[in-house]
Amino acid sequence: MTLTQSLLLIAALIAASAFFSLAEISLAAARRLRLRQLADDGDTRAQKVMQIQEQPGHYFTVVQIGLNAIAILGGVVGEGALTPYFALLFEVWVAPALAQQLAFGASFICIVAVFLVFADLFPKRLGMNNPEQLAMRLVGPMQLCITVLKPLVWLFMRSTDGLFRLLGLPMQREDTITSADILAMTEAGAQAGVLAAREQQVIANVFELDTRLVSSVMTSRDRIAWLHKDDPESVLRARIVAAPYSAYPVCEGDIDHVLGYVDAKDMFHRVLSGQPLQFDKGLPLHKALVIPDRLTLTEVLEQFRLAGEDFAIVVNEYSLVVGVITLNDVMSTVMGDLVQTVDEEPQIMRRDENSWLVDGVTPIGDVQRALDIDELPHADEYETLAGFLMVMLRRVPRRTDSVSWGGFTFEVMDVDSHRIDQVMVTRGGPAAAPGTPARPA
Template structure:
């Protein structure tokens, strides 16, 4: 009987080793690389884990070799030794004597399989998922020694696996870097779990948009820009400043196509406080021009380099199309902010009670696609950047109020025009499907 208990102890020990291998595998597979990198400077285990993760073929082959050897040893002990001893114990029992060998083998196989699955696979992997980085760091160094010891065997298995994959037309891919979509998904999950505020997720999402949006999408269009004109009386220019919430203005000298500088309200105020007459020309700063195709993210660095807070956006012909400021970039990230006069801009999107949306014509294309839950819009190759551009592209002309069209089950209706500019568009989504009906 003592030999039986010894053999059972050996099998249990093999199950424990199998569990350690399964735990190491799951910990290394599920550990967050960024968390390991954060601890790599001060922890040798983290560095070892990163080395293993960099070559997954080596450690996966080593684990498979170990698990296979353990399975063979456990099978040998359970089939050839433990089952035989259990059969000897069952044979004196008259009711089962005739089936002693079969019952012994079946019972031992079922028992060891159950213990192996629970204690050797499921429980270790659940623990590894719950404490991936901690276990990866703890197990990485001893596991590296095992990888070195079984290196030749693991390499042969790795090469064989690669050869078979190539025959199947499957190529090994390098690790894919984290994408914006994955980061947004992690933030979404974190917000749902309470680790992040939903507003924090929106801010991060909007920061990513800076790299995708062009200056032409965030600028104030030329038709809405307030210009100061040196050819006009000072009182006229001062009234324009007083009637506007802006703190910086582009300045022309009679010719609207020739901006000669930028003036800040504080410079004019400084002249007034000093008792000097207002002189716009003396307060001028050189104008700063950027292509309208410049990304909003690049514009931030250009503002820093040129020590400016206002840029004039020009098209490929050098014609001014609008003005972009640091405030426009801020609004791209945080949304509409109150102007200096305390008035807030109207929101780009207004949800109505019937489920439709009243949308500003200047809504950027990326936000429009997000609203419609589509990946692309027809005619994007034409280069439109806003909802107004999309509407004009679909209609093929400058629309009038009440013009409408349908696309992808959405109805678009021009509600308001500001001259030739589309001011507001009503977007009516498709009606929800009724319960019990199916779409053809």
């Protein structure tokens, strides 16, 4: 065989090896969701690729037969074609016996390098760029190869299946998709610029609804604006002006004896129509939806849907009112700062590069996200920043108390009737070394 014929054969072997490498990586990297979309659009090749992904044994067996056979044949052809020429070159400087050995090594290195670049690295990088389209284009030729090599495929498949059974390994590929998978895809999309950072955060917030309790977003007991059933119209008007909300719990005696709620739209309508603003004179009182404080936000949404309401009273295990929540509260949690109004003060305000001023009732998940903290100690014992400080200090915090953890110092700035109003969070400093235990100032 002449040198030209040998080089042409090597080029053909490289092309064949590149074909099998491309077929292998494109099938492995093809995203099932994207393939399903293409199949739904009528592309039958996408359906074939998904079927092969479910049972990829025959496909990869053919790939490995092709790659290994071509690699061996390429080494034989390359050694026979290049070694004589390298030997002639090396004989100029060294003895013929040594020149022959050096020539064999040089031809081996050249063949390996060429196959590595053109038959492995290049096709695999190419296959990663658009795996679904390439997998669909190659599925037909690969099915033909599977048919031609069926006897060999059967032999090797039975041997491999026996080994899998012996080791107790699964025989089929699992394609279950978790929320973590979806979040990882959205984060990758945000990093690639496909999704805006705020859009990605909205998606993450939706998945958090299953883990966040109602107590993390409700209006707490001490902030509830409630009305007494027997209040005269002047008192009702004054309270509404002082605390304008969409709905007000109506109680008898104290806040723990809720009779229902009144809708601000009903009150507004009666005021405009000149009707009296009193419950004993026709002001409608709606039955209140009462929910436990251990529900998740997803469960709250389901309660709202079933009851046809958008306002609920939150009670604890002792049937004491601990807060109220509206549909708008839940949706604001999902939308984040996308729906924050101009006059609404954010719960987390960044003062400079290394300090934040945080409301004590801020959900601890929001604090972790703002500070980029992966985890906090005793995370299952609290839901807000105030709860974190109480757990770490093992008492009700006082003004100037501080806790250090994970490179941050949390200092209580303001306390109102045992309620933590403001916390200063500072990054760095000797007292904020990672893992520093809690300490009172």
